[in-house]
Amino acid sequence: MLFQIKGIDQSSSTINVEFMNSASDATFRVYNDGDMWIPLGNIGFGRDPVTNRLEVNGDASKTTAGDWLANSDKRIKTDIKDIDNSIETVMKLHPVKFKYTEEWKKNHSSIKDQYYYNFIAQEYKEIFPESVQGSGEFLEGDKEEILQMESYSAQIVTIKAVQELIKQNQEQKEMIENLKNKVIQLENCCQSSNKEDNANLFGADIKESTKTILYQNNPNPFYEQTAINYYLANDVNNASLIIFDMNGKQIKKYTIADRGNGNITINSNELAPGMYMYTLVTNNKETATKRMILTD
Numbered sequence: 231m232l233f234q235i236k237g238i239d240q241s242s243s244t245i246n247v248e249f250m251n252s253a254s255d256a257t258f259r260v261y262n263d264g265d266m267w268i269p270l271g272n273i274g275f276g277r278d279p280v281t282n283r284l285e286v287n288g289d290a291s292k293t294t295a296g297d298w299l300a301n302s303d304k305r306i307k308t309d310i311k312d313i314d315n316s317i318e319t320v321m322k323l324h325p326v327k328f329k330y331t332e333e334w335k336k337n338h339s340s341i342k343d344q345y346y347y348n349f350i351a352q353e354y355k356e357i358f359p360e361s362v363q364g365s366g367e368f369l370e371g372d373k374e375e376i377l378q379m380e381s382y383s384a385q386i387v388t389i390k391a392v393q394e395l396i397k398q399n400q401e402q403k404e405m406i407e408n409l410k411n412k413v414i415q416l417e418n419c420c421q422s423s424n425k426e427d428n429a430n431l432f433g434a435d436i437k438e439s440t441k442t443i444l445y446q447n448n449p450n451p452f453y454e455q456t457a458i459n460y461y462l463a464n465d466v467n468n469a470s471l472i473i474f475d476m477n478g479k480q481i482k483k484y485t486i487a488d489r490g491n492g493n494i495t496i497n498s499n500e501l502a503p504g505m506y507m508y509t510l511v512t513n514n515k516e517t518a519t520k521r522m523i524l525t526d
Contacts, residue, residue: 276340280366281378288340316390323384324353333369349384351377358383410505414450414523442466444510444518451523452498458522459493460510462486469512476505498524 272279276287292298304310327345335341355362361383364375445459462469469486471494481501484494503526509519 277338281364287338313387313390316387317394319357319387320384320391322357323349325349349379349381351379354379354381354384410523411451414521442469442510442512442517444508444520446520447496447508447522451525452496453525455495455497456522456524457493457495458508459491460486461491462489462512464489466512468514469510472509472511473501474507474509476507481506496522 272281272283272285274285274287275290277285279285325347326349327347329343329345330338330341335343351362355377358379361381362377362379365378367376368374369376441461442463443461447456447458449456458471460471466489471484471486472480473482473496474480486492486494501524503524505521505523507519507521510517
C-alpha cells in the first residue's frame, strides 16, 4: 500500500509512505527523493528493539571505509581532562576470542559458527563502567539482563598508552646515549692516567719498551677522521688491527709491518656512523680491544 503526500513545506517534492505486508515479512518506509525517513521511536532491523534507538540483528555496513561519524567539536564539550595511567589501564584489559553459545545462536540466526573478538562485558565494566549497559534481553530461566558494551573507550585509552610508550622510548634512547658518552669519557680518563698514554698523546716516543700497547683513538667520538696509536714490541712476529661492528662482524683489517710506535688513520667515509670495536692482534692472539664512535 503506497500513500503520497505532495507539496510539503511549500515545495513540489513528494513524500512517499509505503507499507507492504506479506505472509513472511512486513516493510514500512517513509522516503523522499531517495532519502529514507524514520518515524519516532526505536527501530529494529530483523529484531524487536528493546533498548537502543537502532538495533540490528546481525552485521551492519556502509559503502566507504572509516568509522561512523560522531559530533566531537570542542565547543560542545566541557570538563575536558587528559587521560592518566593509560598504560596501566590497557594492561588491565583482557581481550579474548570466543564463539557464541548454541542457545544464543538459536535466538539469533544471523550469528555464525566462528570466532569473534571482543572483551567480557563483566570484566570490561570494572574498567569502563560507563561503557557497559543492559541489552533488554534475557536468557531463558535467568533473571539477569544480558550485558552489552562498546569498546571505543579502550581504543582511545590505547592510543594514549602508545603515545606514552613512544615518549618513554625516546627518553630511554637519550639515557642510553648519555651512558655511552660517559663510558667513553671514563675510558679516555683511564687511558690518560697511564703515563705511557700521556707520552704518546703528546707525541713523545716510547723507547726501549718491551710491552705492546694499544691506545684509545683520538679524537673519540669523531666525525671526520681519527688516529689509532699503538706500540709494537720487538718480539712481535705478526700484527694486525681489526675493526668490528657491535654485532662482531669484521669491517676492516689493517696489517702492521713496522715495530715500535705507529698509528692508523680512520676516515669517516670508510665507515657508517655508529659504535665500533677495534682489536690489536699480535702473534695471532688478541692483545687489546677498545671502542670508538663515528658521529654524523
